[in-house]
Amino acid sequence: MILHGAGVTVGAGCHGVGMDSTEALIARLASTVSGAVITPEQAEEYAVARLTEASHPDVRPLAIVRARDVADVRAVVDAARGSGTVLAVRGGGHSAAAHGTVEGGLVLDLSGLRGLSIDPDSRTARAGAGLTAGDYVRAAGEHGLATGFGDTAAVGIAGITLGGGVGLLSRRYGLTIDALLSAEVVTADGRVREVDADREPDLFWALRGGGGNLGVVTAMTFRLDDVSQTTGGPLVLPATPDVLAGFLAAAGRAPRELTTIATLMPCPPVPFVATEHHGSPVLFGTLVHVGPPEEAEQAIAAFRALATPLADLIRPAPYADLLGWEEIPRMTFVSRTNFLERVDEQLAADVIRAVADGPGPTRLVQLRVLGGAISDPAEDATAFGFRDRSMVSYLSCMATGPDTLAEATQWADDLLAALDQGDRAAYVNFLGSPGPVAPADAYPPATWERLRAVKAAYDPGNLFRHNHNIPPATG
Ligand SMILES: Cc1cc2nc3c(=O)[nH]c(=O)nc-3n(C[C@H](O)[C@H](O)[C@H](O)COP(=O)(O)OP(=O)(O)OC[C@H]3O[C@@H](n4cnc5c(N)ncnc54)[C@H](O)[C@@H]3O)c2cc1C
CATH class of the missing domain: 3.40.462.20 (Vanillyl-alcohol Oxidase; Chain A, domain 3)
Known part of the structure; x- marks a missing residue:
């Protein structure tokens, strides 16, 4: 793959020598991820990929990386951490604060993580973080089942879940997080962790409302509820x-x-x-x-x-x-x-x-x-x-x-x-x-302090800061 970086053409796999850090970063990504790395040089694709719902029309990220699997997510997390580049994590792109894109930083686009496996017997579903609510609800609906996300089909299932999820089934079945049984998450150190009420319970607690602050969620298991009528x-x-x-x-x-x-x-x-x-x-x-x-x-x-x-x-x-x-x-x-x-x-x-x-x-x-x-x-x-x-x-x-x-x-x-x-x-x-x-107003004071402590344990360097940010606790 030949990638046209900022002003020069770089061959994939060439690391560092003679290149400024931006070019090295793009070259490293191009050589380590299997998904597309879209830079300003691919003008047509970049013009669409750089924008999200509510974004400033002039926003220009360094690159948009379309992850195809968890290994791609790890590669982007490692690259952003190693280079200090601001990282925007994008699911469905519906953040009202336009957090799914970022001026001068890296965008990790998860829309390619679209696996979905529905088990009507156990009433559970395992879903890739790139699915939208519409994708998921349509498929689960074939079994008369659903997980309640929001009112809009195009919203990403991970973005809405991580903030809580107030939707059209909430008074009957609770918030989206109340149906979340486990999550696969890539933390700031690049590790892939499967977390639930028993495995790393603090992280699982924090993911259910703490937004994108704790890591990149790549897949989730949800409870399915009866919506046959x-x-x-x-x-x-x-x-x-x-x-x-x-x-x-x-x-x-x-x-x-x-x-x-x-x-x-x-x-x-x-x-x-x-x-x-x-x-x-x-x-x-x-x-x-x-x-x-x-x-x-x-x-x-x-x-x-x-x-x-x-x-x-x-x-x-x-x-x-x-x-x-x-x-x-x-x-x-x-x-x-x-x-x-x-x-x-x-x-x-x-x-x-x-x-x-x-x-x-x-x-x-x-x-x-x-x-x-x-x-x-x-x-x-x-x-x-x-x-x-x-x-x-x-x-x-x-x-x-x-x-x-x-x-x-x-x-x-x-x-x-x-x-x-x-x-x-x-x-x-x-x-x-x-x-x-x-x-901080989005959390009761004790919840905010606990979130800051969990953030300090899993993301002490605040890699995941392009969001409604929870600064890591200090001291
Ligand atoms: C038209 C519209 C309707 C909406 N309706 C509802 C509603 O009914 N109920 C409700 O509760 N909310 C609703 N929302 C708000 C929505 O839940 C949030 O904006 C949510 O963050 C959007 O998620 P997304 O993946 O689409 O957005 P994105 O912009 O892609 O992501 C938003 C943020 O979520 C985080 N994030 C997303 N995916 C991941 C991931 N896999 N791992 C880690 N972090 C991640 C990141 O911090 C990211 O910046 C609505 C928003 C819009 C624009």
Whole structure:
């Protein structure tokens, strides 16, 4: 393989002599990994490979390495550690902070790790870290089984799992991490470890909520749950303060078989909502019920009674069909998140006004009522704390480009302040680019200290720092 490094052509396998460190690094990678090493010289491929969801359009990594197996992952980890180069680990590329790419650093792209083995008898699945939620859920669905990831098919299973995983089955079956049985992880020292509740339990604890801080996860074993009967779909309602407050109150009272997401946004030009509503705020309710359709009808009746729906697409359907499968166009956006306890009509009115009047091509506010199985485990059972919170918010404002980012950021920060109910806690998977909420806010204080200690044990040099970073404990 001949690789065209920064300004010169280097033959694979030539190490060091006469080359600057960048060229040596690229040459070393090209000679040690079996997957593609994409550099700026491969202009067409590089132009696509360097970007992720939410990334700055000008971001230029040194190289993107597409790992084909665990040996490739080890080679990249060793190369990044040896050279001091910043390493971005990419699964599905959906980090709201664009952590799946990095200016001037190495990107380790895991999307080639796509093995999936489903055992319906033991109700477990072994999955490669490069799979998306959609890949996994579609395949498991053939057996009437699933693991609950998020609401969107394109999100990577490892990224969402490592942060916790709040999805459409969460009130019934818990967070994604509650279904994680074991993980194969390449740690900063280049070792491959299989960890679970018995083998390196501290690392396994930290992986379940600590994000990408502890190592590169290459495969995971999950529990599979019964989704042989599911009912759901979008219920589009008028965005009025009483309807929004009523939706959230009904979601809190609902049986745990029903999980909901309330999304306020200017209505996109979807064919199932009358054109007169396009562009104005509407409430997209996403509802998923696990269980017999008659019980689903009962649980959902309270939501249908809130107002005459603008669209009602709720029906019995395979769980996989209830995920969002639309390709989301890549664009720059700003995200914020917090936990909150209640939304009364006054706050609902403020949220609707912000969605109506905000900047950028579009913007949204999601409010997800938690509870049910999410709050069954003890707060310190995993590195995801805050299991007792009632609701999590996700605010996002699109920008047309870098020049309008400031306006989008101001909108998101102002709305976050309006939603502030005195709780600084945040959900790490919804944290966007740096803002008023820091990574430490995503963990209860004791969890943060324990995470820092585990980080010090497994990544004392903070190799895995291009993320919502947990600095290793010192001293
Ligand atoms: C459209 C959209 C919908 C979403 N819906 C939900 C939802 O319903 N519920 C929810 O909880 N979250 C949701 N999220 C947030 C999502 O869970 C996080 O952004 C998650 O980190 C994305 O994972 P990824 O692999 O797709 O992203 P990437 O950008 O590829 O990875 C994000 C970060 O995760 C870490 N990471 C990823 N893979 C690995 C690995 N194998 N080993 C080690 N570290 C790794 C790295 O630190 C990386 O920087 C959503 C995000 C988007 C953009």
